[in-house]
Amino acid sequence: MSRRSSGLIGVWAEAQRQQQRTQLIQQREAERRQRAYERDAARDRREQQAAYRQHREAEARRRTEQLEAEVAALQGLLATGCRAPAFRMASLVRDERLEPFNPGTLAHPVPMPQLHQFQQQSSGWTLGSGRRAQAEREAHDRYTQAWQAAHAAEQERLRQLAAYRQQYDRWAAEQLAGIRRHNGGLTELADALRAGDPEAAVEYFSAALYASTAWPEELPRQVSAAYDPAARQLVLDWELPRYEAVPETKSVRYVAGTDQDKETARPATQRRALYRDLLAQCVLLVLREVYAADEFGALESVVVNGFVDDHDPVTGREAQLVLTTVQAPLSAFSGLRLEQVSAVDCLTDGLRGQLSARPDQLTAVRAGRRPGEVGGAGGVVSHGGHADGEEEPDLFQMDPIAFENLVAELFRAMGMEAVTTQRSGDGGVDVEALDPAPIRGGRIVVQVKRYRNTVPPTAVRDLYGTVQDKGANKGVLVTTASFGPGSYTFANGKPLELVPGAELVELLHRYGLRGRLGGGAREAGVPAQRGAGRNAGTAARSSDPAADTVPALPLAPPPPVAADRNVLGMSWSGRVALDVCALVCEGNxxxxxxxxxxxNNPQTPDGSVRSRPHTAPDKAAVEVGFDALPRRADRLVLVAAIDPEADPDADLAGFTDARIRLLDAAGGEIDQLEVSDGRAGETALVLGSFRRRPNGDWKFVIGGKGYRGGLEDLLREYGVEVA
Incomplete structure (x- = not known):
């Protein structure tokens, strides 16, 4: 029994072992298959990752190569452009050969039927003679009908052909007439170019630049042009590419660890150098295109101002910022081999042009002559941008550099040689001019102040120092604003000339240039009707040494006086030339x-005090509206001073028997006010002052204080800044 049980247990145990071995084998096989699958999957992933990485790396290399190609194209702009064919007038000539007349299917006649074709259709019939004759008649009838239809179709074809030919002949005549008008216009344009016609030069050279094949499509080509026939000079404004044209990224590399492209920035110094080189190339290429197109000998020099449209970093306003400028004479340019030059060195050293040191920061340079500054009938033509409008430019809104160029253009229009100076290191000189006139001419230094408020006397003093330092014959201060008495007082007797805004506008218009002061006659501190220079000739001035015996009569009757105003007429004895002035004061x-x-300031801003023509026996007169004086004003001071231009060595010893006549609006004498006589050695004197009393009335108080330093000393005491 026990052996039998032992045998059953052994069989059972063996079966268990077999089952376990089978399970183990199956498990190991499954694990093997799983490992094989995972290896295959891992290999596939590695292959996919490798392919993906290769793709990303290739894409990064492609982007890097594209960046390098862009930079290479920018660096080779000038050399590539020089290989482009030069613009020629012949390229504009239209061929008179027209597309020939081609009537198409109308050229082919309609095929006419033949009788035998219809007879052949009946040749196989084996009928009797009667039936044959009938068949022949039917064939002939069919032929006749077919011929008539074909003949009608042919007549219609001929009609359509004639109409089409007539239409073509009209079209050809119009085309040929237009071509001949166009080519005739080109002949006239060529003749006008040879004759130096400004309009023809502007039209031709602007078209040459705009149609040039030397410029890549992605670069701007906005151009404004004007032509000076006297100087045979073309003046251009050419739009430059912006800083963004130079790629900020130098290279691209794929980083597998982060699965991202890593861009390497181009060093700022390298990018800036590339941009400056690009700007220089653009200007040189413009010069090349213009001179290459000049087959008529119209040009002796070309001015190119390269600009970008952007916000001025100084004002924040939209402006054309000139980043490079050059005036290139033909004699200097013709000897250049542009394919071999360093653009920056050629522009700045070879042609003595200007190029911004930091164009990336929109640091502008002093522009050369601008198209809008060229006078004459040639006008300004713009392509790719806005042409100059009819409205005169507002001098207050004008870019300071453009304003300096306009002043230089004014001096040139007046027959002088004039150039603007470098923006930095100019030693206080904005424009240098040379007056070729004998005796009175010579070297002139010019300072330009685009101000709205009165120019301080310190500016006049600084100009005088510059004149002495530069050894110039004269100094001129030009402003959009005005000058105060301290400025005119300092300028008296010195080689200085002051040009306020009103006189500047008058000069611009007189010499064919454009400019206005804001929107009206009186704008931001520019007094209306202010005198233009010391010789403006106001009425409160007597410069006739013999005025005590021969009164100076006005050229025209004085204007009427308002009912609420008075006239202060001043007279004196003695052969002395005087300036009589008035100061509206608070205290002293x-x-x-x-x-x-x-x-040079004939009235106060509110017009309450003004100079006026005098009548005998007075030698000077001032009109006053006492009730119209400013509320805080409590004194009206009258002063007299020797006129240093009329009699620089005189003093007030000859100023005697002086009086002030107080007149009403009708000229009736209300009172006579005595004033003190002058004293030897003194050159300025306070005649007296009207003082406001607490009740609002005005009381006259005699003066008498004299000054040996002339009007300059007197003004300092009343708070007027004198340089």
Whole structure:
């Protein structure tokens, strides 16, 4: 029994072992298959990852190569452009050969039927003679009908052909007439170019630049042009590419660890150098295109101002910022081999042009002559941008550099040689001019102030120092604003000339240039009707040494006086030339320089005090509206000073028997006010002052204080700044 049980247990145990071995084998096989699958999957993933990585790396290399190609194209712009064919007038000539007349299917006649074709259709019939004859008649009838239809179709074809030919002949005549007009216009244009016609030069050279094949499509080509026939000079404004044209990225590399492209930035110094080189190339290429197109000998020099449209970093306003400029004479340019030059060196050293040191920061340079500054009938033509409008430019809104160029153009229009100076290191000189006139001519240094408020006397003093330092014959200060009495006083007797805004506008218009002061006659501190220079000739001035015996009569009757105003007429004895002036003061301080009425400021801003023509026996006169004086004004001071131009060595010893006549609006004498006589050695004198009393009335107080330093010393005491 026990052996039998032992045998059953052994069989059972063996079966268990077999089952376990089978399970183990199956498990190991499954594990093997799983490992094989995982290896295959891992290999596939590695292959996919390798392919993906290769793709990303290839894409990064492609982008890097594209960046390098862009930079290479920018670096080779000038050399590539020089290989482009030069613009020629012949390229504009239209061929008179027209497309020949081609009537198409109308050229082919309609095929006419033949009788035998219809007879052949009946040749196989084996009928009797009667039936044959009938068949022949039917064949002939069919032929006749077919011939008539074909003949009608042919007549219609001929009609359509004739109409089409007539239409073609009209079209050809119009085309040929247009071509001949166009080619005739080109002949006239060529003749006008040879004759130096400004309009023809502007049209031709602008078209040459705009149609040039030397410029890549992605670069701007906005151009404004004007032509000076006297100088045979073409003046251009050419739009430059922006800083973004130079790629900021130098290279691209794929980083597998982060699965991202890593861009390597181009060093700032390298990018800036590339941009400056690109700007220089653009200007040189413009010069090349223009001179290459000049087959008529119209040009002796070309001015190119390269600009970008952007916000001025100084003002924040939209402006054309000139980043490079050059004036290139033909004699200097013709000897250049542009394919071999270093663009920056050629522009700045070879042609003595200007190129911004930091164009990436929009640091502008002083522009050369601008198209809008060229006078004459040639006008300004613009392509790719806006042409100059009819409205005159507002001098207050004008870019300071453009304003300096306009002033230089004014001096050139007046017959002088004039150039603008470098923006930095100019030694206080904005424009240098040379007057070729004998005796009175010579070297002139010019300072330009685009101000809205009165120019301080310190500017006049600085100009005088510059004149002495530069050894110039004269100094000229030009402004859009005005000058105060201190400035005119300092300028007296010195080689200085002051040109306020009103006189500047008058000069611009006189010499064919454009400019206005804001929107009206009186804008931001520019007094209306202000005198233009010391010789403006106001009425409160007597410069006739013999005025005590021969009164100076006005050229025209004086204007009427308003009913609420008075006239202060001043007279004296003695052969002395005087300036009589008035100061509106608070205490012993003038309210402002504009409240000092003198020969170059004939009235206060509110018009309450003004100079007026005098009548005998007076030698000077001032009109006053006492009730119209500013509320804080409590004094109206009248002063007299020797005119240093009329009699620089005189003093007030000859100023005697002086009086002020107080007149009403009708000219009736209300009172006579005595004033002190002058004294030897003194050159300026306070005649007296009207003082406001608490009740609002005005009381006259005699003066008498004299000054040996002339009007300059007197003004300092009343708070007027004198340089």
């Amino acid at each position: 301080r003038v309210l402002s320089e504009d409240h000092f009425v003198f020969f």
